[in-house]
Amino acid sequence: MLATDLLQYTVSGLTLGVIFALVAIGFNIIYNVTEIINFAQGEFVVVGGLLAVFFVGLGFPIPMAFGASVLVTAALGFGMERFVIRRARNASILSLIIITIAMSMIFKGSAMSLWGKDPYVLPPFSEGGPIMVAGAAIQPQALWVLAVSALVVIALSIFFHRSVYGKAMLACADNANAARMVGIPVRQMVLLSFVLSASVGAAAGVIITPISLMQYDRGAMLGLKGFAAAALGGLGNFYGALAAGAILGLAESFTAGYISSGYKDAVSLVLLLFALFFKPEGLFGSSEAAKLKKF
Amino acid sequence: MNTSPPPPSSTCLTMEEIHMQFGGVTALRNISYAIPRGIIQGVIGPNGAGKSTLFNCITGVLHPTMGRAVYEGVVLTGKPPHKIARLGLSRTFQHVALFSSMTVLENVMLGRHPKSKAGFWATGLRFPGMPGEEKDIRERALHFLNFVGLEREANHPAGSLPLGKQKILEVARALATEPKLLLLDEPAGGLNMRETENLGELIQEICGQGVTVMLVEHDMNLIMEISQRILVLHYGETLATGTPREIKDNPQVIEAYLGEG
Amino acid sequence: MSKKDWWIFLVTAFLIGVFPLVVQPFRSVSHYVDVMVFAGIFALVCIGLSMLMGYAGQISIAQAAFFGIGAYSSGILTVHFHMNPWAAMPVGAALAGFVAWLLGIPALRLKGHYLAMATLGFGVIVNIIMNEEVKWTGGPSGLVGIPGLSIGGREIFHELAWYYLVWGFVFMGLLFCFHVLHSRVGRALRAIHEEEAAAEAMGVPTARYKVQVFVLSAIFASIAGSLYTHYMAFINPSSFNLEWSIQFLLMVMVGGMQSLWGAVLGAVLMTFMRNEWLHVFADQEIIVYGALLLIVALFVPKGLVSLLPRLLPSRIFKSSGTREDES
Incomplete structure (x- = not known):
């Protein structure tokens, strides 16, 4: 019984964890290029999930609905950078924070106008009942979540380390002025970072909706927990985000299982505060490099 | 309060083997130097010699990797800048920070x-x-x-x-x-000749009122004219010390400056 | 306080003083007095936030949490422990101040985005506690049976009395903050905002001041929360959630965060919007708030008070020598 519970909580924790990690990666992509923390990151996840529900409702098969949702959310990311962030190029950090918060409110309000306040569910990606492993029931969708996330991470790694655009984006992250001088169009890279980040967020939204439903107001919490993973993993560090996401997901799942489901949301946030206060460079970052970053 | 031996009564600030390392880069290497009370102490050196870093180590903005600064018998290193300011050290900034x-x-x-x-x-x-x-x-x-x-x-x-x-x-x-000790970080940077001249007079007047002045400056005329002693830094090390005349004739100093171009 | 501020202070106090007399005879607007009670309560929160954000330059997305700490302290102490409301209020303020101090010491070492996230996370945690500690807080369904405030043994029922009480608090708060701002402490706060390193080098203990002004903003929010509790006689966690922290940011931004008058103006304006003018948008309200926040941040970063001098006779605003609250 004990072992069964343990396994069950571990699987659901890891499923949650990779979602946090994907949100965290979304934060990292934008942060790396712009040093902006996008407070609307959680809203990309919500919009992605709800759009998939919409497309499935139109009769799209799941893979097409997935693709369409990611595309539309990417377009939103494009619009956000092109028409809002670009205007605020010279704004103070405070203004930028306010601006991305304002965008999150606009996304959230729009989602509520379009979909109302009810939670929506998406059919699982594959048919069939839960897989029984040592007495624990594992939803096939959990495996889909892990698989799709792995694909996203691999695709991003290839993009950043092999493609010209990816390398150019990393160069901007390193030193925007130097990047500009060697002829990298920094503005386009910023645009690309918002598009990519929105896409990753949307993908996370689509794969999680069959398990945990999606509702217009989930963005803030998803964003905060995703940020917790990003901060704990070291802001800007992709693999750190994965590990930290897993830690947070497990912590949340075990708290819900063994302590109190009401306080499960608080766990990630308390860990976030501890990370920010005592190890702002993250578990896997170097404190020396962190001194050079603008927090 | 650390119990360091009482300083010679004429010393205002002592740097004891101050060493500052950023990652793999050594910005200051074992700087030891004592500034007597009541003088204008010039600090010169090519760009990147570590002058501003030295200021930041003294005023508490940076914590030296090793070594310490002692002011009137009080160890400064480890204290936050606002406490150091209260002890009677004040400063200006290389890039205007008004x-x-x-x-x-x-x-x-x-x-x-x-x-x-x-x-x-x-x-x-x-x-x-x-x-x-x-x-x-x-x-x-x-x-x-x-x-x-x-x-x-x-x-x-x-x-x-x-x-x-x-x-x-x-x-x-x-x-x-x-302040009893005033640290000026390139106060003449961006000033024209007349302004620089007035600044020189002002600094001498300040020193005349009993304030020890530590002056980092690129303007050689100014520094040679008003300082009583000069410390030359080069790549984070002490290259030479002495009176303006001694520094002017020091072949190593000449080479360092010519070498830089 | 400068002459200019004294004038604005007296004129505003006069306008606030006669406002009920003007609106009460007219049935269609007589409930504006009630709206203004809320506006005053929110203004108190915003004054504190303006000190923190506009003057000292430190962001907080947690003011609703401190507002809530005050509200629940007053609620719990009066309902469960039958404490006198006037005694509960300072207890709440002390608690909020203490929590702000504990949070502020590590949090205010952070800057910009990290500070925003830390305060945001803290605010959400406090809200979760309000929802979960059902035994004390009543949980999501709220805390009921909270007594009103009494003065001289008589409970104040009339909203007019509430109006003058709340705005009395606002003006006392304003006076306190103006005095702070026009002194070495106010200069130190603005110096921290502009050039923290230089302020520190001039002997300003920047970390301590940041924590102190954070505590001050929490105390203001907490007192406002206590007033809110006794006026409403009922509270639940949804009045103290993230949305409200953002509302307070919005009020301060709209009015102009680098001015205490801006904070008051923003609070009044946004309270009227929320209660009176935005009903037409119904559920789309939040889009309107988002758009408003966006427009202000992009195009009027200094808020509406920065536009006022252009509308009023220039003499009033330009005669004064000090620039202490234009910055």
Whole structure:
């Protein structure tokens, strides 16, 4: 019984964890290029999930609905950078924070106008009942979540380390002025970072909706927990985000299982505060490099 | 308070093997030096020699990797900058760091901070004594503005002053803390010849009032003219020390500067 | 306080003083007095936030949490422990101040985005506690049976009395903050905002001041929360959630965060919007708030008070020598 519970909580924790990690990666992509923390990151996840529900409702098969949702959310990311962030190029950090918060409110309000306040569910990606492993029931969708996330991470790694655009984006992250001088169009890279980040967020939204439903107001919490993973993993560090996401997901799942489901949301946030206060460079970052970053 | 041996009575500031490392880069290597009281101490060196880093190590902005700075028998290293300021050290910044939307007078009034006391409650509830203190702050600040000759700009926003006057304002703000040791980081940077000349006179006047001045400067004429002693840094190391005349004739110094181009 | 501020202070106090007399005879607007009670309560929160954000330059997305700490302290102490409301209020303020101090020491070492996230996370945690500690807080369904305030043994029922009480608090708060701002402490706060390193080098203990002003903003929010509790006689966690922290940000931004008058103006304006003018948008309200926040941040970063001098006779605003609250 004990072992069964343990396994069950571990699987659901890891499923949650990779979602946090994907949100965290979304934060990292934008942060790396712009040093902006996008407070609307959680809203990309919500919009992605709800759009998939919409497309499935139109009769799209799941893979097409997935693709369409990611595309539309990417377009939103494009619009956000092109028409809002670009205007605020010279704004103070405070203004930028306010601006991305304002965008999150606009996304959230729009989602509520379009979909109302009810939670929506998406059919699982594959048919069939839960897989029984040592007495624990594992939803096939959990495996889909892990698989799709792995694909996203691999695709991003290839993009950043092999493609010209990816390398150019990393160069901007390193030193925007130097990047500009060697002829990298920094503005386009910023645009690309918002598009990519929105896409990753949307993908996370689509794969999680069959398990945990999606509702217009989930963005803030998803964003905060995703940020917790990003901060704990070291802001800007992709693999750190994965590990930290897993830690947070497990912590949340075990708290819900063994302590109190009401306080499960608080766990990630308390860990976030501890990370920010005592190890702002993250578990896997170097404190020396962190001194050079603008927090 | 660390128990270091009492300094020779004539020493104001002692640097004891100050070593500063950033990652793999050594910015300062075992700098040991003593500044006597009441002089103008010049510090020169090519760009990147570590002059500003040395200032930051003394004033508590940076914590040296090894070594320490001792001022009038008190170990500075490890103390936060605001405590060091209260001990009687004040400074200006290489890149002007005024409170640009505050007025010229307010900038200098801020310099009175270590010399006044009222906190949130005392100011918010106007405790007796607090208005008097404010008046005193204003009068003393005006005095220092007069001293540097900026009294006519008292109510202008500091950011609206031309660079030359901003540099002077920084000096006035630092003086308002009534320092015993004043660290000036390239005060003549961006000044024209006449302004530089006036600045030189001002610095000598300050020193004449018993304030020890540590002056980092690129303007060789100024530094040779007004300093009594000079410390030359090169790649984070002490290259030479001595009087301006000795430094001028030092072949190593000449080579370092010529070598730089 | 400068002459200019005294004038604005007296004129505003006069306008606030006669406002009920003007609106009460007219049935269609007589409930504006009630709206203004809320506006005053929010203004108190915003004054504190303006000190923190506009003057000292430190962001907080947790003011609703401190507002809530005050509200629940007053609620719990009066309901469960039958404490006198006037005694509960300072207890709440002390608790909020203490929590702000504990949070502020590590949090205010952070800057910009990290500070925003830390305060945001803290605010959400406090809200979760309000929802979960059902035994004390009543949980999501709220805390009921909270007594009103009494003065001289008589409970105040009339909203007019509430109006003058709340705005009395606002003006006392304003007076306190103006005095702080026009002193060495105010200069130190603005100096921290503009050039923290230089302020530190001039002997300003920047870390301590940041924590102190954070505590001050929490105390203001907490007192406002206590007033809110006794006026409403009922509270639940949804009045103290993230949305409200953002509302307070919005009020301060709209009015102009680098001015205490802006904070008051923003609070009044946004309270009227919320209660009176935005009903037409119904559920789309939040889009309107988002758009408003966006427009202000992009195009009027200094808020509406920065536009006022252009509308009023220039003499009033330009005659004064000090620039202490224009910055």
